[in-house]
Structure formats: C-alpha cells, structure tokens
Amino acid sequence: MDQSHRVPMIGRRGFIAGAAALGALHHPTGALGAMARDADEAVFTTAFPQKGRMILQRTRPPLLETPFEVFDQGVYTPNDRFFVRWHWAGIPEQVDVATFTLTVHGHVDRPLTLGLGELLAMPRIEYAAVNQCSGNSRSLFSPRVGGAQWRHGAMGNARWVGVPLKAVLDRAGVKAGAVAIRARGLDEPVVPDAPAFAKSLAIDHARDGEVMIAFQMNGEQLPLLNGFPLRLVVPGWYSTYWVKMLSDIEVLAAPDDQYWTKMAYRIPDTPHASVAPGQAGYAQVPINRMVPRSFITNLVDGAQVAAGKPLALRGLAFGGDQGVAKVEVSADGGGTWRQAQLAQDEGRYSFRQWHLAAPGPTAGPVRLMARCTNTAGETQPLEANWNPNGFMRNVVETTTLTAA
Amino acid sequence: MNRARILLAIATAGLATPAFAASDITTVMGPGGVTLRSVTVDLPQSDREFPGADAAAINNNCLTCHSAGMVLRQPPFPREKWAEIVNKMIQTYKAPIDAGDVPAIVDYLAKR
Numbered sequence: 001m002d003q004s005h006r007v008p009m010i011g012r013r014g015f016i017a018g019a020a021a022l023g024a025l026h027h028p029t030g031a032l033g034a035m036a037r038d039a040d041e042a043v044f045t046t047a048f049p050q051k052g053r054m055i056l057q058r059t060r061p062p063l064l065e066t067p068f069e070v071f072d073q074g075v076y077t078p079n080d081r082f083f084v085r086w087h088w089a090g091i092p093e094q095v096d097v098a099t100f101t102l103t104v105h106g107h108v109d110r111p112l113t114l115g116l117g118e119l120l121a122m123p124r125i126e127y128a129a130v131n132q133c134s135g136n137s138r139s140l141f142s143p144r145v146g147g148a149q150w151r152h153g154a155m156g157n158a159r160w161v162g163v164p165l166k167a168v169l170d171r172a173g174v175k176a177g178a179v180a181i182r183a184r185g186l187d188e189p190v191v192p193d194a195p196a197f198a199k200s201l202a203i204d205h206a207r208d209g210e211v212m213i214a215f216q217m218n219g220e221q222l223p224l225l226n227g228f229p230l231r232l233v234v235p236g237w238y239s240t241y242w243v244k245m246l247s248d249i250e251v252l253a254a255p256d257d258q259y260w261t262k263m264a265y266r267i268p269d270t271p272h273a274s275v276a277p278g279q280a281g282y283a284q285v286p287i288n289r290m291v292p293r294s295f296i297t298n299l300v301d302g303a304q305v306a307a308g309k310p311l312a313l314r315g316l317a318f319g320g321d322q323g324v325a326k327v328e329v330s331a332d333g334g335g336t337w338r339q340a341q342l343a344q345d346e347g348r349y350s351f352r353q354w355h356l357a358a359p360g361p362t363a364g365p366v367r368l369m370a371r372c373t374n375t376a377g378e379t380q381p382l383e384a385n386w387n388p389n390g391f392m393r394n395v396v397e398t399t400t401l402t403a404a
Numbered sequence: 405m406n407r408a409r410i411l412l413a414i415a416t417a418g419l420a421t422p423a424f425a426a427s428d429i430t431t432v433m434g435p436g437g438v439t440l441r442s443v444t445v446d447l448p449q450s451d452r453e454f455p456g457a458d459a460a461a462i463n464n465n466c467l468t469c470h471s472a473g474m475v476l477r478q479p480p481f482p483r484e485k486w487a488e489i490v491n492k493m494i495q496t497y498k499a500p501i502d503a504g505d506v507p508a509i510v511d512y513l514a515k516r
Contacts, residue, residue, distance in 0.1 A: 043473075045448075047448040048447070048448060049445035049446065049447065050443075050445065056473065057473065057474055057477065058470060058471055058473040058474035058477075059448055059449065059450035059452070059471040059473055060447070060448075060449055060450050060470060060471040061470060062447065063473075063474060088469070089469060089470065091447065093444060093445050093446060093447055094442070094443065094444040094445075095442060095443050096430060096442045097430055097431065097432040097440045097441065097442045098430040098432065098442070115432075116432040116440055117432050117433075117434065119434075120432065120433070120434025120435070120438055120440070121434055121435065124436075144479035144480075145479075146478055146479075146481065146485070146489060148474055149474075149477045149478070149479070161438070189469075189497075189498075190468065190469050191468060191469060191497070191498050191499065191500060192498065193498045194469075194497050194498040195496070195497070215438070215440060216438065221439075221440050221441065221443075224443050224445050225445075228443055229440055259496065263496075
C-alpha cells in the first residue's frame with residue numbers, strides 16, 4: 001500500500017510553503033469582533049480538485065458544503081458538487097489504482113488483500129442512496145452548538161455501484177463469534193498517538209447484502225475527496241459510517257472500543273435524539289439510521305412572490321432508511337396541509353422530487369413548510385430537536401416569503 | 405470522470421499544477437466498461453491565521469491539525485465551553501499544546 005498513495009508533508013503550523021494562496025480563502029478580518037460577524041456568512045470556493053463551486057467551511061482538512069441551489073437542479077447531486085467532510089488532514093493526494101489494495105482481516109478464516117481488478121470482477125449491486133452528515137443543518141440548532149456550521153448542504157444523493165460488503169466478507173470467511181466489522185480508510189491523523197478515523201458496523205448489518213463497497217458514483221469513479229477509489233455505502237444510515245478511501249476491514253470478535261465508535265458520533269437515546277440544553281445523565285447510543293426530511297428547493301427565505309398568483313412549489317424529500325410515502329405542504333405556517341405530487345421513485349434510499357401548485361397567497365408574509373412521511377409511517381416533527389452535538393435535525397423546515 | 409474533465413475542473417479552479425502528469429496514468433478495467441484511473445490532486449492549503457494582537461497562542465497551537473476556518477465560524481460560546489473544547493483537542497486528539505498557553509487560547513476564543 002505504501003506506493004499507492006502519497007500524503008503531503010505537513011509543517012508544524014499546517015502550512016505548506018508556496019502553496020497557492022487562493023483568492024477564495026481570503027477573508028477580510030482584522031479585529032476579533034469580525035469573527036462573530038463572519039460566522040454565518042457563506043464563503044464560496046472553486047479551489048478544490050474535481051469540485052465545482054462549493055461553500056467553504058474549512059480548507060484543511062476540507063469541509064465543503066453543497067450550495068442549496070444544486071438541490072433544485074435534479075434528484076441526483078452531481079459529483080463535483082457533492083459535499084466533502086474529512087476529520088484528519090493526512091489525506092493522500094495520489095491514489096494509484098494499480099497498487100491500491102483493500103485488506104480484510106481479523107476474525108476470519110482467510111485474510112484477504114484484494115486489488116481493484118479483483119473487486120471489479122465480483123458481482124455488483126447498484127442503487128441510489130442519500131449520503132447525509134450526522135450534523136447536517138447544525139447551524140440551525142438553537143441554542144447553537146459546536147462543530148461544522150453546515151446549513152442544509154451536508155447531504156447528497158447519488159447512484160452507487162459496487163460490490164456487496166457481504167460478498168467480500170464471505171470470501172474471507174467470517175468466523176463464528178464475530179460481532180462487528182471496523183472500516184478504515186487511507187486518511188491518517190497528523191500527530192502521533194491520535195485516534196485514526198474508523199467506524200464499525202454490527203456484523204449482521206455488514207452482511208445484510210445492501211451495504212456496499214462502492215467504486216462508482218453517478219456513473220463515474222468517485223472524486224478523490226469523496227473517497228476514491230472505494231467507499232463504504234451504508235444506505236439509510238448517516239455518512240459517518242460511509243468510510244472513504246476504504247482500505248481496511250477488520251472483523252471483530254468483541255465490540256469496537258476505539259474512540260470514533262465508542263465515544264464520538266453518539267446521540268441521546270431519546271425520541272428524536274432530543275434533550276433539553278444543559279440536561280445531563282441521559283443514556284447515549286451510536287448515531288444510526290436516518291430519519292425523514294424534506295425541503296422546498298425552488299424558493300428560498302426572503303423571496304418575493306406575487307399575491308393571489310398560484311405558487312409552483314417543488315422540492316426534495318427522503319424517508320431516512322425507508323421510502324417516501326407522502327410529502328405534505330403547508331402555505332400557512334402549518335395550519336392546513338396539501339399533499340404534493342411525487343415524481344419518479346428512484347428507490348427506497350434516494351431523494352424523491354415532489355411538486356405542488358399552491359393557491360395564490362394573500363399579501364404579506366407567507367410561511368411555507370414541507371413535511372415528509374416515510375413508508376414506515378414516520379413523519380417529520382414540527383418541533384426542532386436539540387442535542388449538544390447538533391445531530392439528526394429533521395424538523396419540518398419553514399421558508400418565509402413575502403407576497404405583494 | 406475522465407482526464408479531460410478533471411483537467412477542466414482544475415483549470416476552472418485556477419490551480420497552477422495539472423492534476424495529472426501523463427506518465428502517472430494507470431487504469432484498472434472491469435466488466436461492463438467500468439474503468440478506474442489513478443488520480444493525483446493538489447489539495448489547497450490555508451495560510452489564514454487567527455486575527456488580532458492576542459492571537460499568538462492560538463496561532464502557535466491550533467493550526468497543526470486543521471485550518472482556522474471552522475474555528476472562526478463557531479458561534480459564540482462561554483469561556484467554560486471553549487475550555488472544554490480546547491481540553492478535548494489535547495486529551496482526545498493529542499494536540500501538542502503547552503499547558504501554559506491554554507488560558508491565552510481560551511481567553512482569545514471567549515472574547516467576543
């Protein structure tokens with residue numbers, strides 16, 4: 001694996017001499033007071049390889065958010081606009097497909113080292129699935145919480161092609177008594193003794209035949225920043241499990257006791273993962289399946305519309321770990337609801353587009369809401385959840401317009 | 405994504421170095437026309453520093469693992485919350501930070 005990738009040298013303060021000082025990264029700050037003002041202002045960048053215009057949340061390691069207008073352009077999120085989230089800056093800048101390998105080891109009969117050619121030769125599966133960060137929409141938490149201050153753009157939908165994780169595990173022969181698999185990518189911490197990013201899945205989940213080792217996204221190889229050449233796809237579950245640059249799968253005979261599974265990405269074990277700010281002493285569990293969400297995509301907060309003229313609304317919804325059963329829209333702040341028309345079903349785990357012609361609003365402020373119910377009957381709540389990490393937001397969102 | 409598109413993306417991004425040196429290209433092919441091509445990129449780096457006359461401690465200690473952007477985008481927090489975050493960097497993520505610098509870092513972050 002040593003020759004298959006290279007990691008940049010990182011100076012003590014994280015600077016690389018001579019690195020392009022990019023216009024998009026320039027920020028007019030001087031006084032401390034500017035920090036607070038800057039916090040909510042979107043800064044765009046086109047500086048990242050294989051990526052178009054993105055919202056810059058952090059340069060190193062990259063946190064890039066999909067601008068919201070992209071979600072109005074189709075049911076699939078283009079690869080070059082798909083959000084990016086890395087934890088550690090030791091990200092290989094080169095991946096050589098001829099020497100890259102995926103290792104399967106641990107509690108197995110036959111440890112494996114598979115090249116990409118061997119993986120491509122295995123039977124494939126394909127489906128559409130939403131990849132959403134656990135902390136998507138975190139900046140809307142009230143009171144505010146720490147972490148990447150995403151708006152709604154830490155999510156995307158793609159068609160994934162790959163090999164079922166089950167087939168690779170079967171090839172290695174999982175031994176009786178296995179309880180989980182732990183997945184790791186090529187990314188590395190940049191200081192000694194720090195916890196490398198790795199996530200585990202229960203063995204039955206890993207062998208459900210749907211969890212995928214993906215090598216294509218929307219018909220192309222993955223952008224490097226989205227995990228080239230391989231990433232785990234865990235449909236219906238939050239992105240934290242979708243390990244990028246997947247290079248190592250360890251079958252565990254005991255629960256994962258490493259930091260990123262045991263301590264990080266945990267949610268209150270309460271309805272909607274919600275607690276009161278300041279509350280303590282509640283049980284926590286690892287974040288897991290996603291919950292339904294929906295968005296109006298063709299109108300944004302502050303838009304002006306004509307009073308009395310029918311409103312053509314469209315948007316996206318997803319059911320979390322289930323399909324979308326219905327999307328209802330309210331044009332009066334939740335007083336009355338009308339059922340939207342669902343566009344083509346791209347699969348249980350996909351975004352689903354919807355449309356609705358709402359009656360012309362009366363002059364004044366208009367509060368639009370969209371609410372998704374999934375095929376298991378789970379509906380988005382009208383009240384926002386809260387937890388200290390800003391995870392799992394799925395409240396019915398409100399778009400406020402002015403009709404005149 | 406093919407080479408031309410990557411080069412185009414890089415050109416759009418305005419980076420000086422091309423993403424691919426022609427000699428680096430290798431491919432692995434599978435059934436159904438699936439082809440994977442080696443990729444080389446240059447990830448942008450940030451030279452952004454924490455602003456202000458009292459930023460020496462934070463600039464010396466908080467740019468090793470991540471650039472300043474996300475820290476600067478955090479909402480205002482009380483001092484105790486910042487102390488907790490700085491402590492997490494040290495205890496959990498093994499940030500090499502002099503204990504003596506911690507109060508100045510926390511002061512900086514809490515002063516809004």
